[in-house]
Structures are given as structure tokens and as C-alpha cells.
Amino acid sequence: MDSALIPEGAKRCSLPKFSIGMAIVGAVLLWGVWAMFLCWFKGLNQTNMNDYYGFALWIWADLAVIAVGGGAFFTGMLRYIFNIKELKNIINFAVIIGFICYSSALLILAIDIGQPLRGWFIFWHANIHSMLTEVAFCLSCYFAVLTIEFIPNILENRQANKVPFFHHLAHNMHGIMVIFAATGAFLSFFHQGSLGGVAGVMYGRPFAVREGLLIWPWTFFLFTWSAAAYGPSFTLLVTKMTEVITGKKLVKDNVVHLLAKISGWMIVTYIIAKIIDTIYWAYVTAPSLGFKLSHFYTDNSFYGYWILITEIVICGIVPGAILVIKSTRENPTLRLVAIILGTIGVCLNRWVMVLQIMAVPVMPFDTWALYIPSWQEVATTVLPVAYGIMLIALAYRYLPVFPQEKELNSVKPITESE
Amino acid sequence: MTQDNHNNAYKFGMVIDLDKCTGCGSCMVSCMSENNVPFKEDESNKRDSITWMRVYKLTNGKSFPDTEIAYLPRPCQHCGGEGDHGHSPCVSVCPATATDYGYDTGIVSQIYTRCFGCRYCMGACPYHARYFNWWDPKWPEGMEKYLSPDVSPRMRGIVEKCSFCYHRYQAARDKAYYHGDKDHIKEEDYQTACTTACPSNAITFGDLNNPAHKVHQIVKPDPHPDPRNHHVVGKSRNPKVFRLLERLGTNPKVYYLSEREWVRKQGDHYLEGEWDKIKNHHGTTSHG
Numbered sequence: 001m002d003s004a005l006i007p008e009g010a011k012r013c014s015l016p017k018f019s020i021g022m023a024i025v026g027a028v029l030l031w032g033v034w035a036m037f038l039c040w041f042k043g044l045n046q047t048n049m050n051d052y053y054g055f056a057l058w059i060w061a062d063l064a065v066i067a068v069g070g071g072a073f074f075t076g077m078l079r080y081i082f083n084i085k086e087l088k089n090i091i092n093f094a095v096i097i098g099f100i101c102y103s104s105a106l107l108i109l110a111i112d113i114g115q116p117l118r119g120w121f122i123f124w125h126a127n128i129h130s131m132l133t134e135v136a137f138c139l140s141c142y143f144a145v146l147t148i149e150f151i152p153n154i155l156e157n158r159q160a161n162k163v164p165f166f167h168h169l170a171h172n173m174h175g176i177m178v179i180f181a182a183t184g185a186f187l188s189f190f191h192q193g194s195l196g197g198v199a200g201v202m203y204g205r206p207f208a209v210r211e212g213l214l215i216w217p218w219t220f221f222l223f224t225w226s227a228a229a230y231g232p233s234f235t236l237l238v239t240k241m242t243e244v245i246t247g248k249k250l251v252k253d254n255v256v257h258l259l260a261k262i263s264g265w266m267i268v269t270y271i272i273a274k275i276i277d278t279i280y281w282a283y284v285t286a287p288s289l290g291f292k293l294s295h296f297y298t299d300n301s302f303y304g305y306w307i308l309i310t311e312i313v314i315c316g317i318v319p320g321a322i323l324v325i326k327s328t329r330e331n332p333t334l335r336l337v338a339i340i341l342g343t344i345g346v347c348l349n350r351w352v353m354v355l356q357i358m359a360v361p362v363m364p365f366d367t368w369a370l371y372i373p374s375w376q377e378v379a380t381t382v383l384p385v386a387y388g389i390m391l392i393a394l395a396y397r398y399l400p401v402f403p404q405e406k407e408l409n410s411v412k413p414i415t416e417s418e
Numbered sequence: 419m420t421q422d423n424h425n426n427a428y429k430f431g432m433v434i435d436l437d438k439c440t441g442c443g444s445c446m447v448s449c450m451s452e453n454n455v456p457f458k459e460d461e462s463n464k465r466d467s468i469t470w471m472r473v474y475k476l477t478n479g480k481s482f483p484d485t486e487i488a489y490l491p492r493p494c495q496h497c498g499g500e501g502d503h504g505h506s507p508c509v510s511v512c513p514a515t516a517t518d519y520g521y522d523t524g525i526v527s528q529i530y531t532r533c534f535g536c537r538y539c540m541g542a543c544p545y546h547a548r549y550f551n552w553w554d555p556k557w558p559e560g561m562e563k564y565l566s567p568d569v570s571p572r573m574r575g576i577v578e579k580c581s582f583c584y585h586r587y588q589a590a591r592d593k594a595y596y597h598g599d600k601d602h603i604k605e606e607d608y609q610t611a612c613t614t615a616c617p618s619n620a621i622t623f624g625d626l627n628n629p630a631h632k633v634h635q636i637v638k639p640d641p642h643p644d645p646r647n648h649h650v651v652g653k654s655r656n657p658k659v660f661r662l663l664e665r666l667g668t669n670p671k672v673y674y675l676s677e678r679e680w681v682r683k684q685g686d687h688y689l690e691g692e693w694d695k696i697k698n699h700h701g702t703t704s705h706g
Contacts, residue, residue, distance in 0.1 A: 043574045044535070045552040050465035054537030054550060114535020114550065114575025121514040121534045129505065132513035132538050203500060204507035204544035204668055289665050290687030362544040363662060364684045365476050365490070369465070 005159055007400045011248075011409070018397060025389050032383025035376040039111050046376040052369035053358050058112045061381045063195055063350035065101040065108075066139075068343060070227025071235035072098020072146060073188035078262065080181035089255045092401045093242075094235045095149045100391050102143045104384030111380055131197035138191030145184040149177065156400050189224050196223025199353045206289045207296050207360045208353065210281060218277050219353070225273060229266030230346035232259050233319070233339040240336060242396060248409050250402040253330075260335055264323025267342060271316040278312065296360050300368035303356050311352060315345025428603070429524040430582055431626040431671030432613065433636050433659065434491055436681055438620035439473075441489030446471045448615030449493075452583060454571045456555030468549040470494070470580040471612050478680045488681045491621070493612065494547040494580035495662065495670030496526045501643065502651035502669045508539035508548065517577075524626070524671055525582050533576040540577060544663055545670075548579045582623075583610040605631050626652070626671060637673050660685040 001015045012018070039046045049056045075094040079087040110116055122136045155161065155170035193216065199208040200217025210217040236259055243250050282293045297305045322328045322338035329335055359369050373381075395401050449455065449471040461467045471493045478486040499505035504519035506526050516533035519526055540548040554574040557565070565571065568585040572578045590608035594600050605624050613623040624631035626639050637654045644650035649667025654660065660682050661670045676682055683693055 043553065044550070045466075049550075050463070050552075051540060051546060051549050052465050054540035112536070114537070114577075115533070115573075118514075118532075118534035121516070121532060122536075125514040125516070125532055127513055127515040129510050130513040130538070132511065132536060136513060198511075198538070201511065202507065202542045204542055204663075204666055206666070287689055290689060290692065292689060295687070358541060363474075363546075364687055365474055366546070 002398075005157065005398050007158055007398070009406045009410070010400075012397050018393070022390060022393060025386050025393075028382060029386035029390065032379045032381075032386060035379035036107075036111050036383060038376055039380065040116060044112075044114055046374060048371055048374040048377065050369075050371070053355075053371045055354050055358055056371060057355075057373040057377045057381055058108050060347075060351050060354045061384070062105045062108045062112070063354060064347040065104050065384060066192065066195060067223070067227045067346045067350055068231055068234035069098045069101025069105070070188065070192060070231030071233075072101075072149075072231070073142070073184045074228040074231050074266075075235060075259070076149065076181040077185040080178040081185065084258070086255045086258050089402070089404050090235065090239065090251050090259060092153050092399075092403075093239060093251075094232075095146060095153070096392065096395050096401065097235055097238055097388075099143075099146045099150045100384070100388040102139065102146055104387065105139065106143060107384065108380070131194045131201055134194035135191050135198065138187045138194065142184055142187040142191060145180050145187060148173070148180050149184065152177070153395075153399050153401065157398055188227070192224040192227045193220040196220045196353070199357060202357070205357055205360075205362060206286050206291045208357045209285065209289075210277065211285060222270070222274060222277060225266070225270045226346050226349060229263060229270040230342045232263040233267070233323075233342035234346075236260060236263070236335075237339045237343055238392070240339070242392065246396065248405065250405050250408065252404050252408065255404075256335075257330055260323050260329050260339070263342070264320055264329060264338070267316065267320035268324055271312065271320050274312060274316065278308070296356075300359070300370065302370055303359060303368075307348070307352060307356070311345055311348045315341045315348060319345065427522045427524070427627070428625045429627040429671065430587070430608070430624070431496065431524065431633060431637070431673065432493075432582075432610070432621055432623040433633050433673040433675055435620045435622075436488050436490060436674055436676040437678065438618045439489045439491060439616075440618055440620075441473055441475065441487075442617065443473060444615045444617055445491050445612035445621065446473060448611040449580070452566060452569070452611035453581070454555075454565045454569050455578075456551070456553075456557070456571070458553065466550075466552050468551070468578065470547075470549070470578070472546075476681060476684050486678070486680070488676065488678065490674065490684075491612070492545060492547065492662070493610075493672060494526060494582075495545050495668065495672045496524060496580075496582060498524065498651065498669035498671065500649040500667040500669070507542040507544065507668055511538045511542045513538065523587065525584060525587070526579075527581065527584065528577065528579055530570060530572050530576055530578065535575040535577065537577060544666060544668065548577050550577050551575060586610065633673075636675065658682070662686070 006012050047056070072094045075087055075091055078084045079091045110119060113119055122133060126133045152170040152173040155166045160166045161170065196219035197217055200210040200212065200219030202208045210219050212218045212220060236256060239251055286293065297303060297308065319338035319342040322334050361367055446469055450457065453470060455468050455470055458467055471491055474490045474492060476488045476490055497506040499507065499510065504521055506519055509517050509519045509526060513536060514532055514534055516529045517526060517539055518529065535550065537550055540550060551572050551574050555571055587608050590603045593607055594603045610623050613621040622633045622636060624633035626634055626637060628634055636656060637659055638656050639652040640655050641652065644653055647665065647667065650664060651669055653664065654673055658677055659673050659675050661673055662685050665686055674685060679697060
């Protein structure tokens, strides 16, 4: 029924089957939209946030999607600025994932603020000393860049491409994409960093505060670094999920291996920096303020040393090691384990840098504050996931997202044979 | 007016004598009444109810008969920020300049009509002095007639906090101007609601820069940066006076006074052995 829209030579499931899948995910999406409107019309009393937990699940989700969406800017930078040609076979998908992540982040922020209609004040009354101001400016600008990067792919739809103007526009936009990739990389360095800075500059919170370089705390650099490291892992993870769901090989192994290798080396270098940062904070920064490391990990029912070990060792050192060693990297199972652990690791880091900061007592007579999100918070956090699945499904069905798909699936389906 | 140490300006602050505080809560009640602070039908969850002034209960951790308690009233600390340059933890992070530092008064303001409710300031404040309006303010029928016309009520979705009864400062300033001495507000003309309501006179409020003011005489603030921690300025030279979390360098303008060592020790965190080194000369030398 919609075959005229499907990329030439590509096989897709029937429209009824596709529609049923979309309807199921759409129902989840509507659940999230309902919760979103509840928050907008009734206020943030719909959440379980409180005056101790001003930042909670949403801000974690916001930081997490931006971190894993980092695959877009880093892959774009590698493809267009460092001219790594193999990555052209995955860059469209990286851009779509980035687009989903960043549009989700902006939506979450719009729900999270207490007076959504005043959201523009962040630009109009901007406080140049605030990391959040930098986040707002760079995030918005980078989302515009991602939209520009996504447009040529949309215009390559079989029917749209028949229109000469769209055809030429897409072609010419590809030609100047290096400019947007460079702009995107520049903006991303700053907004990823300033998201890290949000925590690092809170000198009233010893769990968060870090020394740094000039006005930037070390978390500024660590956030950028970790997004560049783990973002490509997430791109590979979503690619793998798409391959499993569609039952097709979509990207050649050499491309996957290359991106996995780059991600691996970035993770290894990042985790070294993270370990140094943690040791310095634990043995110099926190003690200078009167805090022992144990203050942050004991006397409560949830936050123990396990979270530090899980983030750094299990979800940092382990995936890094798997991805830098050729034999383990090229083993599909181990590679999958590594990219899953990596994705969990960066999300856990963002959790710690949002929720654990709020949980740790600072005044000596204060107590730990733990919190469980309300269903409205959960629903609005699931909303971007449902939206992401739908957009990926639509893009995969109607756009030539994977340039190697036709070649890989023309004769017979190829599966990884390692 | 200056942006360093406010030498030529007011620097309003208070000292609370914890040995006099009985924990009666008058300061909290007067604050809510004076500043049109909204309340909920069910106030049992203290983590989402608004109390600009909150009284904490401290104990010495010992069992009967050695148990001792103290009450610690905690308004906004009106931090001067690291080095006392006005970059308070909350002011420096607010993305929309909705909270600001008054270099002429040392008071940290909150601009209700500009705040869009991101709550970053709440995360940055280690004293939990900032409160979010999770609900629209609702007053029992007829009670709106008792609201103070000098203080604007706040709407849902924004942050609010203690303002050191700024409207009283404005009134005192007007009075001084009217009497032809606009640069000198009399000590008795500007007193916060909590100060005047305290039945045991535990709260002393005034200009920390003015040696004639009682608060200055009790606190004896050191105008120079602490030699061992340059972020700390205005440390008290009275060994019985301390500030909350002074080591963080937030430089609050709310000081606490107690003869009891265990109470003073609860003002900050100390590693093993640190307290013993500084306790006897707390106020003359610092800890870094």
C-alpha cells in the first residue's frame, strides 16, 4: 500500500503489520503525553520531587539521552572533519539517534520547569555565569544543527527525491555538511561540558564540586569525553537492536568494528581520567571540606560503594578493555556485552551526578533523602523512548538510512559469521 | 558600593543564640505571617512544604541522663559566596538572573516574576533554604484579607525563600530618606519579623559592617580572608560564634552563638582530630 514510499530495492514488512507495531508503541507514547499534560496543567505536584529533590528522574533522563546522543556529534566529527569514509555507512543513523535524543531532551526540559511559558527567560534574562544558560544556548543551537543534518536524509525519500528542488537541495546540503558537522562538534563540546559543569560548580555540594581549569570544573571535560566515548557505543547498540528487529544486516562488520574500536579507546582514556578525578576528589577535595569518602556511600539504604564500582569498573574498565582488544571486539557477543555495559555506565554516571548529589546530606544534622518517582514521571520518561522507537521505525521504513542495506541483503541475508 | 566585602555598604546579617532558643517556633510563624508564605492542608510532608525559617532539632547523641538538645533556626543564609564576592551558590547558577545579590545590602533576592522554576538554585544550596511552590497558594476563606500588602504572594512553579524581610528594609530606607539621612538606616528601624517575634531574644539582626550595631559587636567579623582558606571571609573573631558549613566558602551572613562545644561542632564537618585542633581557638585561626 505504501510501497511507493519505501526505498527502492528495500524489503519492508506489510503496512498492517507495521501499523500494529506503531499502534502498540503509540499507546505507550499517548500514556506519556497524558502524563505530560497533567504536569503542564496541574503542575509539578504531579511528581514525587520535593525541596530536597529539585532535580530528579527527568534531569537524569535529560542528561542520559544527551550523553548517549553524543554518538551523533562524535561520529559526525570523525566522518566529516577527520574524513573517516567508512563511517558514512552509519552516520545517517547516528544523526537520527542524535536528533531523537536532543529533541527528547528539550521536551523533558519543557516539562521539567515549573513555569513552562517562561522558558524563554533563560535566553532573554541570561545569566552568563550559569552553566545552565550555556546548556540552553548550545543545546538549542545543536538541535537546529541536527535538524539540518537530518533534512537531506528525509529529502532522499523515494518520492521526495523525485522533486528536482528537493533532490538538488539534499545533494547540496551533503556537500556542505562538513560545516554543520564542525558547528555541531563545537556546540556539543560546550553543551556536553556545561552539563557536567552544572554539577561541578555547585560548591555548596561537596559530592558534586570539583576543581578545574579556569571557569570549567573537571566534570565539564569528563562529560564531553564520556559522551564522545559512550555515544558511539549507544549508536552501535541501537543499530544492533534495529538489525535484530528487522532481521537484516544493515551495516558491514568493518564499519561496526571501526566505530567499536574508536569507542573503546575513548572509553579507556575517559575512564583513566575519571579514576584520577575520583581519587583526587576523594582524597583531596572532599577532605579539605571536612568530608570522608564514606560519608557519601554509607548510612543509607541505597547508595553504597557498589555504585562507584559498577560505574567505573564493570561499566567502564570492562567495556573499554573488550572494545580495544581486537579479538574480543570482533566477537559479536562480547562486543554486544561491552556496548550494553558502556551505555549503562554513562547513564549511571549521569544518575550519580544528578540524584546522588541530591541524596547526600550536607549539613551535619541533616539526613539522607531518597526518592521514588511518581507514575507521571515514569510515563514522561518513557515517552521519549516510545517517540524514539516510532521515529526510527518510520525513518527505517521510508528513508535510505543504511547505505549498505541493499548490498548486504540483495542475495541472501548475511549474518555475522565470526 | 563595592563588589568586594561591601566596605561602603550595608551588610545585613544576624546572629542566633542557640543557648537562648527554646524551639518554640515563633520565628517560623511570624515569618510565614509576615511574608504571605502559603501552606498546605496537610503539612505532614516537610519536604514539600514551605518554611522560609525552619527550626532544626540537634542532639548531642548521648543517651539519658546525658542527653542534651538544641534548636537551630535556619533562615536563608544570604551567602556572600566564595571570597564574599557576591557569587552565592544559588545566585551564580540561576540561568535567568532570577535571584540576585545586593551589593548594597548583602541580601540575596528572589525575583518571583522572573523565576521559571528550573530549581537549579535549590540543588546548589546546601542549607535547603530554598522552596518550590509545588501547588498554587490557597488561603482559607477570608484569610486573604490578612495577607501583607507589602509582600507579593507567589505563584505555582517558582522558587521562594527568606528575604530578610526586604520590605522592612525598603520601609526603613524610605523613613531614613524622609528624615534626610538616606545613607544611615537606624538599627531599630530595620529588624526582621523573626527577630522581633522571638520571645527569648535569641535573634540579633543588624548591619555587620557597622561597629555600633549589636550584631557586629557579638560577631566581630574579620574583614580579611581566612589565611588558611581564602574563600572564607567574615569569619567571627568570637570563639563562641560559628557559621553553618563555613569550610565550603559560602560565607553566610547568619551566625550562630553557643557556649556549648557540641553545638558548635555541629556547624560543620571535621575529619578525625580536626575539631580538637581548632576548637579552642575557633574564631581566631581557621581550618582549611
